[in-house]
Amino acid sequence: MNAFPSLSRRRFAAGAALGTAALALPRLYAQPKLEKNKVSIAVGGKAGFYYLPLTIAEQLGYFKAEGLDVEISDFAGGSRALQAVVGGSADVCAGAFEHTVNLQSKNQIFRAFVLMGRAPQIAFGVSSKTMTGFKSLADLKGKKIGVSAPGSSTNMMANLLLSRSGLSASDVSFIGVGTSAGALTAMRSGQIDAICNIDPVMTMLEQKGDVKIISDTRTLKGTLDVFGGMMPAACLYASQEFVEKNPNTCQAMANAIVHGLKWLQTAGPADIIKTVPESYLLGDRGLYLAAFNKVRESISLDGIMPAEGPLTALKALESFDSKIKADKIDLSKTYTNEFAKRAKDRFKA
Structure with a gap:
C-alpha cells in the first residue's frame, strides 16, 4: 500500500521535470537554424568608413x-559589387x-534589411592644382x-550636384579611382580635376590642401543641406x-551588423585603430582618426x-x-525594418 504514494511521488517528480524541460525548450530554439551558413557579401570599397560597421562585425567575430561563415569580396565601387549580386556570384550586397x-526601375526587386549609414559620407572637392580659378x-x-x-553612389551624388548647375553627365568625364590609395594618387598627380569620394580619402586630400571641398555629406547637417532630408546610405541588401x-x-x-553598430557607439580612437586592418x-x-571623428x-x-x-x-535620383x-x-x-528591429531589441542598440 505504501508503494502507491511512492509511485505517485515519482510520477509527480517526473512530470515536474518534463514541465521544466518544456519551459526550457524556447530557450534552446531561440536561435533558429540558418538556411545558409556560408554567405558571400560583395562590397565596393571596404576600407572606407562608409562600410566600417561591416568591417567591425567581421573583425570582432x-x-x-x-x-555565419561570411566571405566578403571587395570591389572597386558599389556598382561593381551590385553587378556581382545581380549576376549571382554573391548573395548579398x-x-x-x-x-x-x-x-x-528595371523591374528587379532588391530589399535592404539593415542600415549601416544614415548619411552618405560623400564629399565633392575640386583640385587645388588644376582648378585654381x-x-x-x-x-x-x-x-x-x-x-x-x-554608376556608384559617388557618381550619383556628382550627377546630382552637376544637374543643379545646369550640367549633365555627358558634359564631364567620369573616371573610376577607387576609394583608397588610388584615389589619392589620381588627385595628387593631376589625372583628375575634381573628386567625389568617401573618407578617409577626402579628409586626407582636404587636410593636405589637395582639394577644396564644395559639397559635403559627411555630417547630418551637410546631408540636410544637399538632400533636404536624411539620406540613407550603406546597407545590406539582397534580392x-x-x-x-x-x-x-x-x-x-x-x-x-547591429552588434557592430552598438560597439561603435562607445568605441574610442584606440579601439578603432586596433580593430581595422593596418592597410585601411x-x-x-x-588623419584616419580625424576622418573618423568627422563621419x-x-x-x-x-x-x-x-x-x-x-x-x-527617390527624390534625389529622380531629379x-x-x-x-x-x-x-x-x-x-525597397527595404524592411523587420530584421533590424529584432536585432535592436536583442542588443539594446
Whole structure:
C-alpha cells in the first residue's frame, strides 16, 4: 500500500521535470537554424568608413557568433559589387540604399534589411592644382571627375550636384579611382580635376590642401543641406527572393551588423585603430582618426531605416535621372525594418 504514494511521488517528480524541460525548450530554439551558413557579401570599397560597421562585425567575430561563415569580396565601387549580386556570384550586397530604387526601375526587386549609414559620407572637392580659378560647378564642363566607380553612389551624388548647375553627365568625364590609395594618387598627380569620394580619402586630400571641398555629406547637417532630408546610405541588401528564402540567415546578418553598430557607439580612437586592418589607415593614423571623428555621427545607431529616408533617396535620383519615375516606384519594396528591429531589441542598440 505504501508503494502507491511512492509511485505517485515519482510520477509527480517526473512530470515536474518534463514541465521544466518544456519551459526550457524556447530557450534552446531561440536561435533558429540558418538556411545558409556560408554567405558571400560583395562590397565596393571596404576600407572606407562608409562600410566600417561591416568591417567591425567581421573583425570582432560577430558574424561567426551568429553561426555565419561570411566571405566578403571587395570591389572597386558599389556598382561593381551590385553587378556581382545581380549576376549571382554573391548573395548579398553591402552598398548604397539608392541602388534598390534603381534596380526596381528595371523591374528587379532588391530589399535592404539593415542600415549601416544614415548619411552618405560623400564629399565633392575640386583640385587645388588644376582648378585654381574655380568659381562654380559650371567650371567643370569638359573636366575629369574621379568617382569610386562609374554608376556608384559617388557618381550619383556628382550627377546630382552637376544637374543643379545646369550640367549633365555627358558634359564631364567620369573616371573610376577607387576609394583608397588610388584615389589619392589620381588627385595628387593631376589625372583628375575634381573628386567625389568617401573618407578617409577626402579628409586626407582636404587636410593636405589637395582639394577644396564644395559639397559635403559627411555630417547630418551637410546631408540636410544637399538632400533636404536624411539620406540613407550603406546597407545590406539582397534580392527579394533571397530574403524570403533565407529569413533566419538575414536575421543573423542583421544581428551581426547591429552588434557592430552598438560597439561603435562607445568605441574610442584606440579601439578603432586596433580593430581595422593596418592597410585601411593609408599610412597616416592621425588623419584616419580625424576622418573618423568627422563621419562618426553619420553611422547608423541601430540599423533601422528612417521613415522619410527612402523618399529622400527617390527624390534625389529622380531629379537627375530621367529613367526614374517616382510614380512607378513602390518604396515599401525597397527595404524592411523587420530584421533590424529584432536585432535592436536583442542588443539594446
